[in-house]
Amino acid sequence: xxxxxxxxxxxxxEFSRIERIGTHSHIRGLGLDDALEPREVSQGMVGxxxxxxxxxxxxxxxxEGKIAGRAVxxxxxxxxxxxxxxxxxxxxxxxxxxxxxxxxxxxxxxxxSKTEALTxxxxxxxxxxxxxxTEIIEGxxxxxxxxxxxxxxxxxxxxxxxxxxxxxxxxDLGNKMxxxxxxxxxxxxxxxxxxxxxGKISKLGRSFxxxxxxxxxxxxxxxxxxxxxxxxxxxxxxxxxxxxEIDVINSxxxxxxxxxxxxxxxxxxEVRDQINSKVAEWREEGKAEIVPGVLFIDEVHMLDMExxxxxxxxxxxxxxxxxxxxxxxGITKIRGTKxxxxxxxxxxxxxxxxIIATQPYEEKExxxxxxxxxxxxxxxxxxxDPNYDFSLNRCEEEDAEMQEDALLVLxxxxxxxxxxxxxxxxxVANLIARKRKAMEIAVEDIKKAYSLFLDExxxxxxxxxxxxEFMFNEEDEQQSEVxxxxx
Amino acid sequence: MDIExxxxxxxxxxxxxxxxxxxxxxLVALDFRRQKTREAFRALKNDMIPGEKAWMSVGNMxxxxxxxxxxxxxxxxxxxxxxxxxxxxxxxxEQVKMLRDLEGKPELKGFDxxxxxxxxxxxxxxxxx
Numbered sequence: 001x002x003x004x005x006x007x008x009x010x011x012x013x014e015f016s017r018i019e020r021i022g023t024h025s026h027i028r029g030l031g032l033d034d035a036l037e038p039r040e041v042s043q044g045m046v047g048x049x050x051x052x053x054x055x056x057x058x059x060x061x062x063x064e065g066k067i068a069g070r071a072v073x074x075x076x077x078x079x080x081x082x083x084x085x086x087x088x089x090x091x092x093x094x095x096x097x098x099x100x101x102x103x104x105x106x107x108x109x110x111x112x113s114k115t116e117a118l119t120x121x122x123x124x125x126x127x128x129x130x131x132x133x134t135e136i137i138e139g140x141x142x143x144x145x146x147x148x149x150x151x152x153x154x155x156x157x158x159x160x161x162x163x164x165x166x167x168x169x170x171x172d173l174g175n176k177m178x179x180x181x182x183x184x185x186x187x188x189x190x191x192x193x194x195x196x197x198x199g200k201i202s203k204l205g206r207s208f209x210x211x212x213x214x215x216x217x218x219x220x221x222x223x224x225x226x227x228x229x230x231x232x233x234x235x236x237x238x239x240x241x242x243x244x245e246i247d248v249i250n251s252x253x254x255x256x257x258x259x260x261x262x263x264x265x266x267x268x269x270e271v272r273d274q275i276n277s278k279v280a281e282w283r284e285e286g287k288a289e290i291v292p293g294v295l296f297i298d299e300v301h302m303l304d305m306e307x308x309x310x311x312x313x314x315x316x317x318x319x320x321x322x323x324x325x326x327x328x329x330g331i332t333k334i335r336g337t338k339x340x341x342x343x344x345x346x347x348x349x350x351x352x353x354x355i356i357a358t359q360p361y362e363e364k365e366x367x368x369x370x371x372x373x374x375x376x377x378x379x380x381x382x383x384x385d386p387n388y389d390f391s392l393n394r395c396e397e398e399d400a401e402m403q404e405d406a407l408l409v410l411x412x413x414x415x416x417x418x419x420x421x422x423x424x425x426x427x428v429a430n431l432i433a434r435k436r437k438a439m440e441i442a443v444e445d446i447k448k449a450y451s452l453f454l455d456e457x458x459x460x461x462x463x464x465x466x467x468x469e470f471m472f473n474e475e476d477e478q479q480s481e482v483x484x485x486x487x
Numbered sequence: 488m489d490i491e492x493x494x495x496x497x498x499x500x501x502x503x504x505x506x507x508x509x510x511x512x513x514l515v516a517l518d519f520r521r522q523k524t525r526e527a528f529r530a531l532k533n534d535m536i537p538g539e540k541a542w543m544s545v546g547n548m549x550x551x552x553x554x555x556x557x558x559x560x561x562x563x564x565x566x567x568x569x570x571x572x573x574x575x576x577x578x579x580x581e582q583v584k585m586l587r588d589l590e591g592k593p594e595l596k597g598f599d600x601x602x603x604x605x606x607x608x609x610x611x612x613x614x615x616x
Binding site for chain 1: 511514515517518519521522523525526529533576596597599600601602603604606607608609610611613614
């Protein structure tokens with residue numbers, strides 16, 4: 001006789017599992033060992049040792065909660081792994097710490113003011129840990145006995161016999177309980193849970209020992225083991241919610257809907273004050289813990305002077321997350337003023353920050369990154385393309401998908417142009433290779449891709465040569481530049 | 488030197504784990520008594536007529552007492568059992584904490600929090616809708 005599977009899983013193609021490849025989808029962590037020393041190639045990160053070591057130290061401080069309310073700036077040339085380090089930190093922190101990621105320009109929205117957007121972002125990064133405790137009765141139903149009164153009207157009475165592997169007992173049932181049992185269709189052999197406080201009954205499944213009772217069971221039937229231990233257990237569940245979620249729930253009657261539609265609007269400061277005092281009260285009584293998280297603002301030079309003043313103040317709040325910022329600008333104008341400053345950030349804010357610098361990659365580091373990206377790209381392709389040949393080996397091996405000299409050419413290319421351009425070429429070259437029915441990317445594929453798609457330098461050069469023939473060329477451009485400055 | 492240390496470590500962790508298992512068994516036994524006491528209380532309430540005497544087993548002895556007295560006895564015992572189980576739960580938590588400490592595992596988050604079931608319920612219900 002065939003064994004009956006314990007869990008019936010619906011036949012759904014795993015669309016939800018395939019993550020779209022992003023630029024940083026190959027990063028799993030910072031790649032540090034136990035002594036916080038960075039390994040050369042690990043968890044998707046390559047090179048950039050000083051910056052990674054510094055981020056590791058910041059990470060430890062975040063974990064111990066010692067850096068709440070401080071700011072970190074990751075600065076470096078374009079394409080040096082700033083966002084990658086932030087992603088690595090997010091992965092390394094895990095699910096327990098709230099990590100909010102945003103771009104500087106997201107602040108500007110018509111629906112809410114800049115300070116409101118920043119405050120919401122701050123409060124999304126602070127978690128509150130709470131616990132709920134319930135007493136539940138969990139056991140396998142041995143017998144359900146319901147007596148209807150002979151007179152027709154009148155309350156039903158009943159007895160429910162529940163057992164676990166260690167004990168068995170009988171419960172007297174009241175009318176409401178009998179109704180719930182009938183509604184849940186609880187029968188002998190079902191494993192049920194009764195919440196003592198609310199009286200809610202939920203079915204966990206059928207007991208294994210009763211699997212042979214019927215020859216055929218419906219598709220929803222799940223078989224579970226008979227519960228062990230005591231019948232009446234105490235269950236404790238810990239939840240981590242963010243301050244923003246609590247704000248939204250409390251700011252309107254239908255608050256929870258707003259969480260999903262995104263239309264939170266402006267939340268009054270009285271509501272926030274109330275919530276702050278409530279959470280502080282819980283902290284005193286030991287009923288809640290604050291989990292300071294991380295707010296990552298990319299392209300922070302897009303924030304203007306008002307935002308920076310607000311940040312100065314907000315960082316001094318006693319409930320402030322760790323602020324990690326990233327920018328690739330050098331000495332530029334602070335948006336909203338006409339003064340120049342390093343990274344486009346005012347000096348007083350820079351003073352409060354710890355700055356991590358990133359360096360451009362060397363050739364062998366670029367080669368490693370290209371190899372890793374090639375693995376990511378190809379493993380994703382395998383899942384989405386039904387025609388892909390599964391007999392090919394996994395691309396950990398050198399010669400499987402890209403020839404060695406092709407990789408060298410690509411590396412040389414990335415040194416001359418940029419890392420991002422080379423990563424894009426992998427996708428294109430792979431398609432070209434498949435078009436000519438080859439298994440591996442060869443040098444000619446890369447050459448063809450290079451000729452088809454221009455990189456930034458070549459495009460600028462090309463433009464300089466024939467710009468007269470493009471619309472709105474230089475004389476008009478000067479006028480539009482002036483128009484942008486005043487915006 | 489290393490072997491002795493390992494032995495020491497093993498003795499400590501095994502003792503701690505054994506204590507946890509003993510506490511768990513105690514909990515099961517207490518719950519068993521609680522359920523039986525509850526059944527007895529129910530039986531007295533439903534079937535017996537007040538004023539009459541009923542037979543009750545106390546440990547290994549059978550005692551004939553008035554139903555009211557029997558009910559009071561049972562109620563008191565249930566209250567005591569609830570308190571004992573509560574205490575045992577707290578003891579279990581401490582023992583688990585100690586074992587995790589010995590094993591060098593990180594502290595469980597939110598272990599020592601006081602529960603706030605009412606508010607937590609509201610929040611989680613609102614969030615999961």
